[in-house]
Amino acid sequence: MPSWTKGRVALVGDAAYCASPAAGRGGSLATDGAAALADAFETSDGNYELAFQDYNQSFRCFIEEVQAQVTDFGLDMFIPRTEEAIRKRNKEGFGF
Numbered sequence: 263m264p265s266w267t268k269g270r271v272a273l274v275g276d277a278a279y280c281a282s283p284a285a286g287r288g289g290s291l292a293t294d295g296a297a298a299l300a301d302a303f304e305t306s307d308g309n310y311e312l313a314f315q316d317y318n319q320s321f322r323c324f325i326e327e328v329q330a331q332v333t334d335f336g337l338d339m340f341i342p343r344t345e346e347a348i349r350k351r352n353k354e355g356f357g358f
């Protein structure tokens with residue numbers, strides 16, 4: 263989603279940047295996002311437009327990193343590409 267805010271509305275958590283079950287940390291992302299939004303409000307002295315701009319910029323880098331990890335590692339864990347990898351996953355579990 264290119265922006266997590268519109269007008270006076272801001273999204274956090276799954277509604278904004280659900281990283282899929284393969285991330286295994288949607289709850290953390292939701293609370294981290296709420297904290298990032300609260301921090302942005304604190305530094306912008308109640309100016310919601312500035313706060314939203316800050317939130318959209320400062321938190322995006324972290325979210326993009328997590329979303330990239332999902333495609334780089336998480337999906338292979340949940341949806342192994344080979345028969346052998348599926349058997350290994352079924353035998354050993356997800357590793358957490």
Ligand SMILES: Cc1cc2nc3c(=O)[nH]c(=O)nc-3n(C[C@H](O)[C@H](O)[C@H](O)COP(=O)(O)OP(=O)(O)OC[C@H]3O[C@@H](n4cnc5c(N)ncnc54)[C@H](O)[C@@H]3O)c2cc1C
Binds near residue numbers: 276287
């Ligand atoms: C099976 C499962 C296991 C998970 N395990 C983990 C884990 O181990 N670790 C982890 O970090 N994350 C885990 N997650 C992900 C985590 O639960 C979510 O990422 C997190 O709850 C997102 O929080 P949220 O507040 O953004 O959304 P939600 O928790 O989905 O909250 C949204 C709320 O909005 C309410 N709502 C919806 N529509 C309306 C409406 N029209 N009006 C009013 N209220 C409305 C819903 O009822 C809900 O209470 C798991 C998820 C699932 C499904």
